[in-house]
Amino acid sequence: MFLRSVSLSLLLGGLVSAADADLIFHNGKIVTVDSKFSIAQAIAVKGGRITALGANTDVLSKERGGQTRVVDLGGKMVLPGLIDAHVHALGAALSEYRSKLPPLGSIADIQTYVRERARVTPKGEWIVVPRTLPPRLKEMRMPTKADLDVAPDHPVAFDGSYVWSANTRALQVSGITRLTPNPPGGEVGKDEKGEPNGILRNASSLLKGVQRAESFTDKEKSEALKKMLGLYAAAGFTTIGDRAVGPADVAVFEKLHAAKELPLRTVLTWRIDANRPIDQIEREINASKWKTGQGDGWLRFGTFKVTLDGGQSVGTAYQRMPYGPFGRQLYGQTDPDARGTLFVEPDKLYQIYKAARAKGWQLTAHAQGGAAIDTLLNVFERLDKDKPIRGERHHVMHGSFMSEEAVQKMKRLGVGVDAQPGWVYLDVPALQRVFGLQNMKWFFPLRSFLQEGIPVAGGSDHMIGHDKDNAVNPFNPFLNMWACVTRMTTEGKVFNAEQRITREDALRMYTMGAAWVHFTEKDNGSLELGKYGDLVVIDRDLLTVPVDEIKQVQPLMTVVDGRVVYEKR
Ligand SMILES: [Zn+2]
Numbered sequence: 001m002f003l004r005s006v007s008l009s010l011l012l013g014g015l016v017s018a019a020d021a022d023l024i025f026h027n028g029k030i031v032t033v034d035s036k037f038s039i040a041q042a043i044a045v046k047g048g049r050i051t052a053l054g055a056n057t058d059v060l061s062k063e064r065g066g067q068t069r070v071v072d073l074g075g076k077m078v079l080p081g082l083i084d085a086h087v088h089a090l091g092a093a094l095s096e097y098r099s100k101l102p103p104l105g106s107i108a109d110i111q112t113y114v115r116e117r118a119r120v121t122p123k124g125e126w127i128v129v130p131r132t133l134p135p136r137l138k139e140m141r142m143p144t145k146a147d148l149d150v151a152p153d154h155p156v157a158f159d160g161s162y163v164w165s166a167n168t169r170a171l172q173v174s175g176i177t178r179l180t181p182n183p184p185g186g187e188v189g190k191d192e193k194g195e196p197n198g199i200l201r202n203a204s205s206l207l208k209g210v211q212r213a214e215s216f217t218d219k220e221k222s223e224a225l226k227k228m229l230g231l232y233a234a235a236g237f238t239t240i241g242d243r244a245v246g247p248a249d250v251a252v253f254e255k256l257h258a259a260k261e262l263p264l265r266t267v268l269t270w271r272i273d274a275n276r277p278i279d280q281i282e283r284e285i286n287a288s289k290w291k292t293g294q295g296d297g298w299l300r301f302g303t304f305k306v307t308l309d310g311g312q313s314v315g316t317a318y319q320r321m322p323y324g325p326f327g328r329q330l331y332g333q334t335d336p337d338a339r340g341t342l343f344v345e346p347d348k349l350y351q352i353y354k355a356a357r358a359k360g361w362q363l364t365a366h367a368q369g370g371a372a373i374d375t376l377l378n379v380f381e382r383l384d385k386d387k388p389i390r391g392e393r394h395h396v397m398h399g400s401f402m403s404e405e406a407v408q409k410m411k412r413l414g415v416g417v418d419a420q421p422g423w424v425y426l427d428v429p430a431l432q433r434v435f436g437l438q439n440m441k442w443f444f445p446l447r448s449f450l451q452e453g454i455p456v457a458g459g460s461d462h463m464i465g466h467d468k469d470n471a472v473n474p475f476n477p478f479l480n481m482w483a484c485v486t487r488m489t490t491e492g493k494v495f496n497a498e499q500r501i502t503r504e505d506a507l508r509m510y511t512m513g514a515a516w517v518h519f520t521e522k523d524n525g526s527l528e529l530g531k532y533g534d535l536v537v538i539d540r541d542l543l544t545v546p547v548d549e550i551k552q553v554q555p556l557m558t559v560v561d562g563r564v565v566y567e568k569r
Helices: 002-012 056-063 089-095 107-120 168-173 218-234 247-258 278-287 324-331 346-358 370-386 404-413 422-435 446-451 477-486 503-518 547-552
Strands: 023-026 029-031 042-046 049-054 069-072 077-080 082-087 127-129 156-160 163-166 187-190 196-201 237-245 265-271 299-307 362-367 395-398 416-419 456-458 535-538 555-560 563-567
Touching (some): 023 056, 042 056, 049 056, 082 456, 082 503, 089 218, 089 237, 107 127, 168 196, 218 237, 218 555, 237 299, 237 503, 237 535, 237 555, 247 299, 278 346, 299 346, 299 503, 324 422, 346 362, 346 370, 362 370, 370 395, 370 404, 404 446, 416 446, 416 503, 422 477, 446 456, 446 503, 456 477, 456 503
Parallel strands (some): 023 069, 082 237, 127 156, 237 265, 265 299, 299 362
Antiparallel strands (some): 042 049, 077 535, 163 196, 187 196, 535 555, 555 563
């Protein structure tokens, strides 16, 4: 491409309309993230693709034309457009569509929120505290009935994902008493006297009349999604991986795509409901028109997903060891031997995967706890015996509680990982109290992954809220890169320093690493000739700023397909 444009411009002298770039950035520090991690001064984009990259004078003299928008970077840094391999865009979009979410960092904050809602909510109507994860509360414990009894005239529920809490009124209106049987796989928490303490583990279905989800029109959904994608672009992303879609979500994306209103590229992960008979699941897989790679540069299908276990933030991730006594406080557990929940038996997972693989799907599973990771890798191993899986880019989603053996098995099988370094920062303080530091040695072992040549995609698992630094989970890529580089926790302590990685490697996770998961490294993940004109201009030098400033890096401009989709004003 480069040579062609050179010869063309030589041929046409100074009037090179055919080679005129749409956009040139020059006088900058352009971090290409190519195999040599080369740095260029200037870059040109035409027709959505990179046509030149190199020294200022070369790029300007060969690519500049009358219509070219020329941007003098004034020494600023350019990165390849960033990729968040793991978000839940539509859910996050709608979570703050109608009203702003309150910051809930402690039980006192929750009580304030409930009191405020009680003032404007008619007596007897439900108040639901927006989803909050107990390990991220200052008190590091589940709120109980007593904590939520600050609005006695209202049934109040705290949404902790798999685990909910309810106040006295909520238990009453739902008819939950000491005699209520546990639902299958769930538990009604009890106090020392055997009375319900308000904590409902996998048992929120017992709450009667609570509105779980607001409803939205199609128009509202597409408006909200478009806004959310715009916020991702403003955070520096040019591609996202949406990690759990079904037909209704796909329709919202497709509508925006058809209207040419997608501000960035999206790779969709189809999550099926594995909690059904296998023949029904197989039928659905076989009947589906979707498969990995289907779509175009803006919207395509990526991975096939099964949710294998619960969450580490709520004590349901399926672990190799029990949650122990601290699990009672943090997650309201009653069984000190509880190890979490495996949602899908290995044989069934194998059968589901076999059907999906036959249809050409790349495979993944949500697996946070160590025993879930081991289960998943055993199933991958079984598939590998049928036919080698290397090259199919199957991967562990999350993979929080690794082990040396698991890392070695991933290496042997050619399995990658979609990792959430932000959780090191946010969740280690609580989790280390649960499991002890020794058992946390292989918690997101980023350096070990890289040393073993295991592909690592960076992902936030953003699902609630619009603020990139305070959302659940924060989707600010620079905050997450900072977490990779420092492994600093919210308590200000460095956790497992030996697993820290370099800034360059952290950047690779959010570029080439994520592109590996998407099978798109020929088009994005680095700035090279012929690849997409997807890039982000940032306000400071990511590679040399003091380490604490990494999380403060701000995008100034985001370009997708050679088009400016965000510009800081
Ligand atoms: Zn997720």
